[in-house]
Amino acid sequence: MPELPDVAALEPRILAHPLGRVRVASPVPLRTTNSPLADAAGRKVRELRRIGKRIAIGIEGDLWMPPEHG
Numbered sequence: 001m002p003e004l005p006d007v008a009a010l011e012p013r014i015l016a017h018p019l020g021r022v023r024v025a026s027p028v029p030l031r032t033t034n035s036p037l038a039d040a041a042g043r044k045v046r047e048l049r050r051i052g053k054r055i056a057i058g059i060e061g062d063l064w065m066p067p068e069h070g
Contacts, residue, residue, distance in 0.1 A: 007048050007055055014045045019059065039063060 022037040040059050047058035057065045 004050065007050055010055065011048055014057070015048065016044055016046075018042050018044050022065070037065075040065065 019040050019042065022040045024037065039061070040063055043059045043061055043063065045057055046060050049056045049058065051066075054066055059065065
């Protein structure tokens with residue numbers, strides 16, 4: 001399970017940077033998404049959150065990987 005220090009260490013490496021491409025090692029976390037992963041390419045990372053056992057990445061255009069529920 002990711003801890004808050006994991007998120008804090010990741011933030012300066014990816015926050016405000018555009019995604020070059022998205023590669024999914026396991027599609028299970030993304031099984032509920034309606035947007036193709038290609039939609040994330042070239043968009044900037046706006047926010048990181050810990051949601052349960054996963055780190056969620058918020059991308060401009062209100063996209064999330066994995067998608068938020070609720």
